[in-house]
Ligand SMILES: Nc1ncnc2c1ncn2[C@@H]1O[C@H](COP(=O)(O)OP(=O)(O)O)[C@@H](O)[C@H]1O
């Protein structure tokens with residue numbers, strides 16, 4: 066763990082990790098000025114099933130399972146006396162998704178929340194976290210996926226327009242385990258998420274998928290880090306973003322580190338952005354660091370484009386008006402990832418919200 | 429009874445070296461139930477004519493008029509032209525990622541009819557149109573033109589012709605890239621759509637072989653941005669024998 070005081074770690078904005086983030090809009094969560102409330106907003110929102118438990122436990126008995134140099138994570142760990150722990154017992158196969166929901170928070174204070182999702186050996190589950198309403202939230206979410214286990218984690222940022230959310234979602238993936246993460250960020254004033262993965266043993270794999278849609282004034286940052294430190298692990302990253310309206314700003318950073326020991330690594334990351342109007346800005350920085358040549362494959366791609374005139378023309382030539390044609394193209398763009406959620410009700414709700422945002426932005 | 433009237437149509441495209449004129453004054457009148465073949469060498473401007481009528485933003489109209497039953501087509505947006513009754517089967521249909529054929533067709537027919545079709549009859553209509561063109565039912569769930577073979581793209585265009593029921597249809601090289609069986613199936617689709625809805629058809633083609641299946645009433649030879657000769661079906665036989673040499677060297 067870090068021995069630096071949190072004060073020393075206060076970012077200035079010149080650090081690589083913070084160079085895109087408008088620090089002034091973080092609600093003081095990074096520099097110790099936020100008023101931290103004693104809030105525990107995360108609740109289980111689905112029927113209890115055998116082998117699955119959710120409880121608020123002592124932080125002392127549930128130490129962090131990973132190291133982090135993120136200043137907000139360090140502050141959360143300093144503060145949090147309790148941890149919300151979701152455990153899926155070994156060998157349990159949970160058929161229905163486990164729903165976690167954050168109850169409404171507040172804007173005059175921040176919640177510093179530690180969460181631990183433990184998927185024990187050979188268990189299988191889907192966990193969906195729904196974030197709605199307005200709040201200030203700093204979140205240290207850790208996930209352990211045990212040997213041979215499989216977890217799909219869906220994290221939905223459907224925040225109201227004033228929310229500030231700075232979160233790290235760190236998965237430690239054990240031998241032959243699979244971790245799939247689907248991050249959807251379509252609401253909030255500022256959302257900064259760090260979906261990070263650490264392969265703890267060979268044979269592990271992860272798939273990090275995400276969509277984000279920022280409209281006027283919204284800042285959404287997604288900063289992956291996949292740490293290939295063991296042999297024969299596989300990672301896939303695919304994030305798609307759309308931006309509409311003045312001052313909409315998104316940041317996607319894809320850091321993949323293939324250490325010397327990580328022979329047989331197979332990794333590919335992709336980020337696509339669709340700029341729907343002038344005045345929006347999409348930063349996209351894939352970054353592959355490779356310490357061994359003995360790998361299966363490593364690649365990345367990043368594209369940022371506008372509406373394809375040929376697509377719009379084709380749709381309109383069949384009688385579809387411009388607004389509907391754009392809506393179809395945007396829905397189609399996100400469809401590939403949204404359908405991965407596998408829940409029709411949620412997918413429809415997200416697509417409707419995307420339609421609404423698009424209509425509001427007048428793009 | 430509908431009439432598409434093209435008078436003195438001039439069209440240019442913007443290039444690095446400025447505007448280049450491609451259509452140099454095209455006159456053509458198409459009435460419901462008629463089939464017009466437009467034949468000409470590659471690069472003569474046939475697709476430019478088709479796209480200009482459909483309203484593709486790349487083409488600048490520099491002169492002339494296009495009217496459908498007296499209404500000014502050139503003033504209409506692309507979707508308004510379709511709603512007025514124009515249809516273009518494209519030479520190179522465009523991929524639309526993530527949008528299923530079924531969603532696309534439902535959205536289009538809703539726009540054209542002004543209301544959503546009754547689900548049950550619509551599902552039947554689509555199924556019937558797909559069967560008639562020997563298309564697998566799974567086709568409806570695929571994304572528009574994504575990963576379609578050349579033949580599948582053309583069938584998909586003609587399926588739309590059958591479902592969307594335009595007044596005037598322009599088919600741009602619908603025959604290219606089709607093997608003999610596919611050419612017959614697609615041609616039968618065109619003939620079916622034409623007969624059941626009395627569509628006026630403009631058949632743009634480079635080769636005469638599709639004219640064995642779709643009989644033209646009029647044949648227009650297109651070269652260097654305009655119509656250079658007109659006649660009946662016998663003109664196609666002459667082109668079959670002599671090619672376009674006499675028109676391009678002129
Ligand atoms: N964007 C463009 N820039 C320059 N030339 C173009 C452009 N688009 C079309 N052309 C030219 O216009 C001519 C007509 O093209 P087209 O209408 O596609 O012919 P056809 O369909 O008869 O083969 C060709 O010579 C082509 O090179």
Ligand SMILES: [Mg+2]
Nearest residue numbers: 474475519601
């Ligand atoms: Mg052509």
